[in-house]
Amino acid sequence: MTAGFSFLLLVIIAALAFEEKLHAKKSVIIGVSAIFVLLLGTFFGIIPFGAITLPGGESADMPVYIPAIDWEALAIIIGSDIFVAVSSRSGLFSWIAIRLTKLSRGDPLKLLWYYGLMTVLFSAMLNNVTAMVIVGSLTAVSLSRLNRTADLGPFLVVEALLTNIGGLLTLISSVPNIIVGRIAGITFLAFFAKAAPFVLALTVITLLQAAKQFGVHALKGDEEKEKALQVVSGFDENDGIVSRRFFWFCALMLAAFICTIAAESVLPLVKDLGMGFVALAFATIMLLAYRSQADEFYKAIDWDLIGFFMGLFVVLNVMEHAHVLEALGKGIEMLVGDGRSAGGTGALLLSSAACSSVMDNVPVAAMLAKILAAMNTPGTSRLWWAVVFGANLGGNLTPIGSVSSLVAIAIMQKHGVGMPFMTFCRKVFPFVAIELVLSILYVLAG
Amino acid sequence: MKQIDQFESIFRSALKDVYKYRKLSVKSVLVVTDRKESKLEEYLEDLRCFLAVLGTDVKWTIFDDEKHFTAVHLLEKVAEVKPDLICTYRNLHSAAWQYPYSLGEHLDVLMQKTAQPVMILPHPDDTSIYPHAMVNTNRVMTMTDHLAKDHRLIDYGILFTEPQGILFLSHIEDQRTFSRYMEVISRIPDIDTDHAAEEIRARLVKEPSDYIDSCIASAHENKLPIEVKKIVGFGHHISEYRKLIEEHEIDLLIMNSKDDDQLAMHGMTYPLAVELRQIALLFL
Numbered sequence: 113m114t115a116g117f118s119f120l121l122l123v124i125i126a127a128l129a130f131e132e133k134l135h136a137k138k139s140v141i142i143g144v145s146a147i148f149v150l151l152l153g154t155f156f157g158i159i160p161f162g163a164i165t166l167p168g169g170e171s172a173d174m175p176v177y178i179p180a181i182d183w184e185a186l187a188i189i190i191g192s193d194i195f196v197a198v199s200s201r202s203g204l205f206s207w208i209a210i211r212l213t214k215l216s217r218g219d220p221l222k223l224l225w226y227y228g229l230m231t232v233l234f235s236a237m238l239n240n241v242t243a244m245v246i247v248g249s250l251t252a253v254s255l256s257r258l259n260r261t262a263d264l265g266p267f268l269v270v271e272a273l274l275t276n277i278g279g280l281l282t283l284i285s286s287v288p289n290i291i292v293g294r295i296a297g298i299t300f301l302a303f304f305a306k307a308a309p310f311v312l313a314l315t316v317i318t319l320l321q322a323a324k325q326f327g328v329h330a331l332k333g334d335e336e337k338e339k340a341l342q343v344v345s346g347f348d349e350n351d352g353i354v355s356r357r358f359f360w361f362c363a364l365m366l367a368a369f370i371c372t373i374a375a376e377s378v379l380p381l382v383k384d385l386g387m388g389f390v391a392l393a394f395a396t397i398m399l400l401a402y403r404s405q406a407d408e409f410y411k412a413i414d415w416d417l418i419g420f421f422m423g424l425f426v427v428l429n430v431m432e433h434a435h436v437l438e439a440l441g442k443g444i445e446m447l448v449g450d451g452r453s454a455g456g457t458g459a460l461l462l463s464s465a466a467c468s469s470v471m472d473n474v475p476v477a478a479m480l481a482k483i484l485a486a487m488n489t490p491g492t493s494r495l496w497w498a499v500v501f502g503a504n505l506g507g508n509l510t511p512i513g514s515v516s517s518l519v520a521i522a523i524m525q526k527h528g529v530g531m532p533f534m535t536f537c538r539k540v541f542p543f544v545a546i547e548l549v550l551s552i553l554y555v556l557a558g
Numbered sequence: 559m560k561q562i563d564q565f566e567s568i569f570r571s572a573l574k575d576v577y578k579y580r581k582l583s584v585k586s587v588l589v590v591t592d593r594k595e596s597k598l599e600e601y602l603e604d605l606r607c608f609l610a611v612l613g614t615d616v617k618w619t620i621f622d623d624e625k626h627f628t629a630v631h632l633l634e635k636v637a638e639v640k641p642d643l644i645c646t647y648r649n650l651h652s653a654a655w656q657y658p659y660s661l662g663e664h665l666d667v668l669m670q671k672t673a674q675p676v677m678i679l680p681h682p683d684d685t686s687i688y689p690h691a692m693v694n695t696n697r698v699m700t701m702t703d704h705l706a707k708d709h710r711l712i713d714y715g716i717l718f719t720e721p722q723g724i725l726f727l728s729h730i731e732d733q734r735t736f737s738r739y740m741e742v743i744s745r746i747p748d749i750d751t752d753h754a755a756e757e758i759r760a761r762l763v764k765e766p767s768d769y770i771d772s773c774i775a776s777a778h779e780n781k782l783p784i785e786v787k788k789i790v791g792f793g794h795h796i797s798e799y800r801k802l803i804e805e806h807e808i809d810l811l812i813m814n815s816k817d818d819d820q821l822a823m824h825g826m827t828y829p830l831a832v833e834l835r836q837i838a839l840l841f842l
Contacts (some may be wrong), residue, residue, distance in 0.1 A: 245561045253569040346574050347572050351574070
């Protein structure tokens with residue numbers, strides 16, 4: 113039976129990898145899969161039905177698929193989505209983006225650095241897609257105005273790479289981080305302390321390499337500099353600010369949100385209620401500013417991701433009961449050993465990266481994290497980090513590996529700068545090779 | 559992707575054309591006239607008074623050769639003198655100036671064939687000109703339906719406005735064109751007509767309005783001794799400009815006529831040049 117369910121899991125993974133070919137959203141694929149495995153699990157009698165014991169000792173009747181879902185992670189995703197949607201309305205992010213553009217004085221090399229750093233910062237604070245959309249669209253507009261459309265491809269490639277690097281910065285910067293962090297019990301501060309030095313170093317290396325590989329140089333002549341300065345001076349960072357008061361309110365709320373999330377594990381009351389509560393509470397406070405149009409912001413929630421996430425956890429729960437994860441754990445145990453061998457950790461990181469390069473990194477991270485948990489891997493093990501680093505950076509290998517790369521390609525196409533699949537892979541390979549080598553060394557050293 | 563387009567729109571909207579002042583001067587003026595000797599001096603004196611803003615250091619050249627008054631000779635004269643400004647009036651050597659139906663052959667050629675700005679003055683014998691016309695240039699108006707990035711137009715507006723005078727920077731969107739598009743939009747079910755009308759109307763005037771604000775800021779920054787005022791709105795071009803000229807007692811109206819694709823000459827400039835006969839007009 114375990115073999116049968118394992119085969120089924122393989123089919124589901126294959127279906128997710130060929131999402132585009134199937135012309136179906138991943139939430140639908142996983143939803144259908146969840147229905148099917150629940151029926152099969154019930155048929156084979158492997159799913160334990162019955163009342164659930166709550167922390168106070170009470171028992172509650174609940175559908176079997178409800179406790180299978182990680183609701184805390186869902187609350188973080190929904191809360192963050194709404195928070196970002198409302199705060200984007202304040203013009204705060206476009207204000208930061210335009211200020212940096214003006215600070216560059218239109219110099220391409222400075223623009224590459226400023227946009228690169230901004231991408232990392234935004235993808236750490238927002239989700240990767242929103243970060244890529246903001247920085248990518250500004251890049252397209254400013255480069256076109258500076259008559260540098262030829263640089264658009266290289267800039268967008270670098271920004272796509274950096275969204276996944278920035279997505280490593282904090283526990284809430286990407287969904288794989290949230291999943292692995294929750295299962296491994298890693299706190300926000302512990303995650304940040306571990307990831308930040310690496311993200312900083314990798315950002316600098318990526319930008320230095322990009323400037324060299326794509327031949328992005330600083331402007332030399334005074335006339336050229338003056339012309340570029342004049343173009344970027346035309347940007348008005350205050351144009352998108354509807355209300356100065358709301359702008360400052362959002363800036364303060366963003367700072368408060370980051371601080372509260374960071375201190376969540378030590379703050380009284382909040383530590384019991386959890387990060388999901390913090391995200392939802394901040395989202396609700398933000399909605400007060402647009403209380404009569406709150407429903408508009410619910411559209412900003414990525415319901416495909418939410419549906420996918422819920423379905424995925426139901427599927428994995430059934431697989432757990434079918435001992436599939438245990439069997440996979442044994443296979444991974446053979447690969448990684450007891451977690452102390454360098455080869456094993458490196459192999460896990462590369463496997464995680466390879467899988468994430470051709471499919472969504474959420475199921476990869478969720479499955480590997482569940483397997484590691486089933487192996488009773490301690491929260492301090494470097495194997496968790498191997499999964500996190502691999503799942504985040506693996507998406508950089510191909511244009512279909514991460515949604516931010518797809519956004520970058522879409523912007524290129526919109527501006528008539530096409531980049532075929534293989535050209536993208538060829539351009540990013542030197543970057544990803546360095547990223548993976550450095551991440552293996554970093555995880556092993558930690 | 560909808561979100562990409564949304565953010566690109568935000569950034570495009572934030573990218574504004576900022577006016578940068580460039581000081582111009584007119585050192586040589588070519589006057590093309592059919593005044594006879596007896597009235598010529600008087601006419602030139604009036605013209606010098608009217609254009610006193612140019613200063614005294616101006617070389618005035620007269621082209622009044624009736625025998626050789628052909629487009630070829632006129633263009634040869636322009637090439638020879640290389641003036642900074644050409645001054646003339648409608649329908650030379652003809653009585654057609656009394657009827658507001660044409661400019662005359664020489665003006666058609668001058669306005670399209672020469673690179674220099676051409677000033678069309680009211681006919682010297684025309685008694686229907688406004689009382690404030692041809693006295694001085696202390697109320698000047700620039701006019702366009704695509705004001706943004708029109709630095710040259712503003713430069714000339716500043717040049718011709720007398721110290722302590724007022725320069726009106728105007729931009730009138732054509733109401734008929736707007737209504738036509740709105741009518742089409744109102745038939746598309748996917749578009750909220752009221753919302754689209756509100757947004758498009760606001761966006762159409764925002765760009766010129768922002769540009770004029772940058773002109774006003776630049777005038778302050780450069781301590782120019784003139785006042786710059788903004789007029790932005792919707793209306794029918796000729797009637798709206800006629801109304802504005804009367805309301806603000808405009809002495810000189812400046813507009814473009816030599817766009818890359820000569821759109822202005824075939825668009826609203828030509829009817830304005832033909833019909834607005836009561837004040838001086840400057841065509842760039």
